[in-house]
Amino acid sequence: MVIFQFISVVLKELRRHRTRSALTISGVALSVCVLVSLLGLGTGYRTSLIHSIDRLGYHVLVTSKGCPYEAATLLMQGGVIPMYMDEAIHREILRDADVATTTRLFLGSLPVHREGFSLVTGIEDSFLKMKPWLTFQRGEWFGEGATDEVILGYSVAAYYRKNIGDDFPLKGMGQTFRVRGVFDRSGTQDDGTIFVPLGVAQRLFDKKEKLTGIGVKLKDLSRIDEFSERVFEIPSVQVITMAQVQRTLLDLLGTARFFIGTVAIVAVAIAVLGVMNTMLIAVFERTREIGVMRAIGASRGDVFALICAEALTICTIGGIAGGGIAILGSRMASEAVRAILPFAPPGVLVQIDGVLLIGGIAMAVGMGILAGIIPGWRASRLHPIAWMR
Amino acid sequence: MAAIFAQGLTRIYRRSAEEIAALFGVDLIVEPGEFVAITGASGAGKTTLLNLLGCLDRPTSGLLKLLGRDVSTLRGKDLETMRRQYVGFVFQDYCLVPTLTVEENVTLPLLFSRALHQRDRVRDLLARVDLQHRSDHLPRELSGGEQQRVAIARALVNNPEILLADEPTGNLDSKRGNEIVALLRDMNHTEGVTIVLSTHNLDLANRADRQIKLVDGRVV
Incomplete structure (x- = not known):
């Protein structure tokens, strides 16, 4: 009961600044989408590659050096x-x-x-x-x-x-x-x-x-x-075993993944900072409202929980949206990757399964907790009459 | 046992090297069920006194007892508990949460005191302030007088022993102001709640049981 009421208060607060909330959620969605797609690429590429190599039908290929x-x-x-x-x-x-x-x-x-x-x-x-x-x-x-x-x-x-x-x-x-x-x-x-x-x-x-x-x-x-x-x-002859082919191509992918991974981590960090910034602005704007809540009985913990819950809600919605976009766009992402990588095996290169999707959303929840701590702490430290001064 | 007992209550604000005595050596006794008006010009210390009585601020020195409990030395969670359980607060400019409906605003203190099972009390109070038909409206859809009535219902929802109202009619015309004081008076009678109201309107103050005048932070 209390938790539902809490969530209701939080959701209404997010609706107050729709554009700001939508933009912040979009930032989180984008970073989660990139992250999930990247991890999906690792799984999909490996699966497709192994399938493709198995289907070559031979154990080794002899070519000229x-x-x-x-x-x-x-x-x-x-x-x-x-x-x-x-x-x-x-x-x-x-x-x-x-x-x-x-x-x-x-x-x-x-x-x-x-x-x-x-x-x-x-x-x-x-x-x-x-x-x-x-x-x-x-x-x-x-x-x-x-x-x-x-x-x-x-x-x-x-x-x-x-x-x-x-x-x-x-x-x-x-x-x-x-x-x-x-x-x-x-x-x-x-x-x-x-x-x-x-x-x-x-x-x-x-x-x-x-x-x-x-x-x-x-x-x-x-x-x-x-x-x-x-x-x-x-x-003038070299032997390429299928294991070597697999390793070579996965090495190529690994290099690409390292750079894309760095971009994804930066995107996640920017999203966390974005949410944190939004929440700090919200706390600043709502100094009076928070003071009044303290005056009518809210504890520091309540205020901290409200602000954290807002950050958490933004990130969770963003995470779900980002995961959904990643699934819907996985075929398109596969084609984009295929155009970039020197070799891409046939099949869907970006494979996003349930575990990955839940992992992405869990990551977004983690981002929300991280982004909410400092604004929540600052809000909870506000004096009940700070807004009167 | 007095509802409010203050002795030598002093509040000094320090800004850089400057010290400003907003309240100095105030002695005060308010009996349970009393309706007291604190009067004085702007800057006389009315809001500072109400903030101290409402456990929103702590005195620099002096003794303050609410319902027999010494609150002048309380900190953090204990002050929160006092605010939550024993004191209700009404502000001059209503201070309703703009995103919440009338009913949700009144329910908010119950949420903070984990007492949502007492929702009947919300409906009862909204009926008492004659706003049950506006329970789904947002504050911006209400007049000033209606918003202040919502604020009064919110202040009373936790069944506080003491209700503090800081210039509750300050933003209202005289007709609406009279209605609000009448409502407070009614709550004082029916709920038995002790009310301390600050105002610079002597007509309204005259309707209280007793007046306490502040001048430059001192009771005169």
Whole structure:
């Protein structure tokens, strides 16, 4: 009963200065939104990345020597790796006793229609054995000896509205391809890829007998270190394990998160100071009202509680609003992050679950307590007749 | 036992090196149920005396007993308790909380004394001051006289033994002022509450049981 009456008094007080209250609540909402989104980014990115790496289907990728960051990014996102290795390396790797399966890859980007570039990947039959979950939504695998067929990832087919048998021109290549099949949605980069037979890709990019990567599945994953050591002895070749890819990309994210985290902490601190400032102004303006409350029986504790409750209410409303905005805007935030980060796996990058949301609101409550202490203390120290002097 | 007993009550304000004696050596006895008017010109010390009697301020020296309890040496929580349980205060400019309705303003002291179960008392008092039909209105929607009636109801809601009214008619025209004094007089009779009212209006002061005149901080 008392608490409801208290809350009623507090809410009415906040309604007295609607604009001021709304602005202060907005500041808190913004900081909580940034904080929750950032933490959601950490969870979502990691989940999406691990899912994406699992769906690559191989344990290690062999590429020509170069920057591992670049290789990791290209591996996950696609693009032209400017260094190539000979097919002979594939034959050498095939002879390794630890190797179960391999698949040769040739990655490149080509202009498609008028809209820009698309990732084109040259693949062979073993590609599907590595990825048993990659099934056909429509159509089928390349015909025997076909040189003018493409298989489209789910998103590419949807974007260009292509069906089986439709023409698919690759700009500048002087050749029109025919859609042979469309893969089902996989939730990975494969959805945005145009697949051609390996030999066709090598011919398109004029790199006969060259590869950009070899995906390798081992018989026993625990032998990965020994296998890597042996491959490292091959000149001009590097081995990237999926664990390394994961670590490399999470490192990249970690750097970005550090800076964004700093911004979020500053935003939270500014919000706390903003609420504190608002409450100090309110205490100053209400010196008389507080004095009268003391005169009619309010204890120092009552006054402290009233002012703290106001700060707490502002921050709690702001926290709930900020959490709500973060959830509603998570898809938009995912797209924004995708545009900024050098590599972003498919899927929703900013994942906000119930625990995170409650944590964000709890944080806002903490901000409210922090912001209310000094104004509450100052109000409680006001002499009952200070306003008369 | 006197409701109010003051002996040598002195209040000196210090501002920088300057000392201002707002009240000096005041002796005062007010019996329970009395209606006393304190008169005097502006600056005579009326508000200072009421602030001391209302436990809003502490005397520099002298003895002050309310209902037999020495309050001149009380501090902090004990003064709060005295204000909450034994004293009601009415100010010249009403001092209602502008965001709260009439009923909520009157309820406020009950909230602070954790006695919200006595809400019937609020409705009863609003009926007594003839404002039950305005209970959902905000102070700004009321006239000055109505606001002061709300303030009186608020001062009485905790059933105080002593009601202090500092220039309660100061902002009202004579007709409304008369109504307020009549209301206080009525409360004095029906509730048995001891009332000390300050005013510089001698017509109103004449309606009290007794007058105490202050000049330059001294009783004359």
